[in-house]
Amino acid sequence: MDLGLKDKVVVVTGSTGGIGEAIVEAFLREGAKVACTSTRQEKLDRFLPTLDYPADQFKGYVVDVRKEDEVAAAMDQIAADFGGIDIVIPNAGYNGDAAQLKDATDENWRNVFDINVFGVMYSIKHALKYMLKNEWGSVVVIGSEGSYVGSPEMSHYCASKHAVMGLVMSAATEVGPEGIHCNFVAPSAVDTDMMRRIEKNIFGDTKTPEEAERFFADASLNKRYAKVEEVADVTVFLASKTAAHIMGYGIRMDGGKHIQ
Incomplete structure (x- = not known):
């Protein structure tokens, strides 16, 4: 199947983590050109x-997605390079420190929202101006099972x-008429360092690593974590012309x- 991604320019934030690396490689296999962002040069160098x-x-860029000026400058430089x-994949994410709501702190909440919400918004906002010029584009946010459920201490x-x-749903209503489709991927437990x-x-220290993994994996019908390659393949599909009529969904x- 031709996904129509050859020579498309893709921006992947958080590209040096487990899911990000898999997404970069999946797009490269399809012939896309990929701008890889990370907060640290040493991660890109690795x-x-x-x-x-x-x-x-492909090319690497050091960007702190929490800072709008850095995101805007990076998008302009990527477009120039x-x-x-054509496509932006806001993948950078942060889970914060586990804490019950009664113990919530502004610092913990702001650290999470600065990356997971503002970082995503800045990335979409400053990529959109180039997609709107093309009258085609795709946004695929890497979300989470947490987009649908609650979790203690999270x-x-x-x-x-x-x-x-x-x-994502609101963005889809705004730019869908301009030929830009916005969606998100919502994995549960993925086999990553995060x-x-x-x-x-x-x-x-109440459970061994093996016991902790089994606790989460047993909740899935296939009794395992998702693989980063599986998340990447779904992301590439949603970004492609094949999925152009899917808008605002996860x-x-x-x-x-x-489903049980």
């Missing part, structure tokens, strides 16, 4: 040399992911845990 693709097909922007994270769902941190946040990747 990841980019592992990509076995022509050097002009690649000749425009009210800050779940609230941020619910906000992202509303943001998931290891979530396990540690919730269970501390694809839940939870192993069927919520």
Whole structure:
């Protein structure tokens, strides 16, 4: 199937984490040109040399998505380097410190919302001006199961992911008529370093890593975590011309845990 992604310019935020790296490689395989952003140059220096693709097909950029001026400048530079922007994948995310609502702090909540909500909004906002010029584009936000459910000691994270769902749906109503489709992917537990941190946040030393993983994995019908490659493949599909008539929706990747 031709997904129509050859030579499309894709921006992936949080590109040096587990899901981000898989998304970058999935787009490169389809012939897209990929701008890889990360908060730290050393992460880009580690990841980019592992990509076995022509050097002009990808480039790294240091961006703190919490800062609108940095996001705006990066989008302008990416557009100058690649000749425009067709697709943006706001993937950068942060789970914060586990805490019950009675113990909530402004610092913990703001740290999560600055990345998970404002970072997503800034990324979409400053990529849109280039997509609107093209009268075509795609936004695929990497959300979470937390966009649909609540979780003890994770009210800050779940609230941020619910906000992202509303943001994507609202964006779709605004730019859908301009040929830009906006959607999000909502995985539950994915086999990543972030998931290891979530396990540690919730269970501390009360469970071994194997016990913590089994606790979450057993909730899925197939009794395992999602693979980063699976999340990446769904993301690429949603970004493609094949999915152009899907607007404002989330694809839940939870192993069927919520149909029982």
